[in-house]
Amino acid sequence: MSGNWTEQNISDQHGRIAIVTGGNTGLGFETARMLAAHGAKVVLAVRDVEKGGQAAARIAGDVAVQALDLTSLDSIRSAAADLRAAYPRIDLLINNAGVMYTPRQTTSDGFELQFGTNHLGHFALTGLLIDRLLPVPGSRVVTVSSTGHRIQAAIHFDDLQWERSYSRAGAYGQSKLANLMFTYELQRRLAPHGATIAVAAHPGVSNTELIRNLPAAFRGPIRWLAPLLTQKPEMGALPTLRAATDPAVLGGQYYGPGGWGEVRGYPKLVTSSADSYDQAVQRRLWTVSEELTGVTFPVR
Structure with a gap:
């Protein structure tokens, strides 16, 4: 076996x-497919259950939606x-x-869409499920950043929801910085x-549906250049899979592609x-996230 x-x-x-999530x-x-291929019971937590069912049918193994x-x-x-009722233990979340580079929109709870989906949604889900992981040896929370x-050097606590001005790239960058600080x-x-660890990963530049929200002027050239500048989703999923399954992984680590520029x-x-390692900002973001979501964790 090679060193890769x-x-x-x-x-x-x-x-x-x-x-x-988003499986x-x-x-x-690809993450779900490979986990199922190696024996895991995989739950695709998705917004569209019909598409989730279609995806599950394409995966060989034990898959639920x-x-x-x-x-x-x-x-x-x-x-x-539902998940707590179905699974008294969870090994991997x-x-x-x-979402990426969306026009300014808000979630049903009034959060800026990218921050609300990418960070606050996962923060709340993790907090509501974490007690199902805590007793399980080798359990992990893996959060995908980018x-x-x-792009965004700081969390803008004075305008978290981008109400005064909006930048698609800036809001995306803030949400992905928040993913890391949360981890x-x-x-x-x-x-x-002791039993559970938190790890982060990023896929590099992968050719996925995320580019659909780029301005039209960029979508065409990026699709044309995609074979040169991006990698296939099955390669982009490998950092997440390594963070989730490699026995040598330690809590608080971050995995990404090893090529030029990651x-x-x-x-x-x-x-x-x-900036992502600023512990004072991490703690402040945690407190604000608890306040916004109403979700508190049983780990203080």
Whole structure:
């Protein structure tokens, strides 16, 4: 076996329960497919259950579908209640779903769409499920970030919802920076409990449906250049899969492609921006996220 970490390195997942948000398409689908191929019971937590069922039918293995709309706290609470009832233990929670570069919109709870979906939705879901992971040895929360977190150097607490002015790229960058800060703060809170770790990953630049929200002037050239500048979703999913399954992974680590600029390549341990490691901002973001979602964690 080569030194590159590939699907063949995924350890035996039989007996493990994995929840994958956005598991019906793109990176989430490939993550779910490979986990199921290695024996995991996989739950596709998706907004469109019909598309989720179609995706599940394409995956060989034990796969279920759970309705989950990350733009609605009511839906998140309902999904968490269903998952808690169905699974007394959860081994993997993979916070994969996301939106990118959307025009300014708000969630049903009034949050800016990218921050509300990518960060607050996953924050709430994790908080509502974490007690199902805490007793499980080797359990993990894996949150998918992006190199785009470097677009936004700070969390704009004075205008979190981008009400004064709006930048598609800036709002996306803030949501992905929040994903990392959430992971690092969650790991600090999980550490005394021992069994569960929090890890982050990013896919590099993958050719997925996320580009649909780019301005029209950019979509055409990017599709034309995609074979040169991006990698296929099955490669983009590998950092997440390594973060989820590699026995050598430690809590608080961050995995991404090992090629130039972390755009493409096999997964390796990478570092995030200096701003993402600011513990005071991580704690402040955590407190604000609890206030906005009404979800508190049993780890302090």
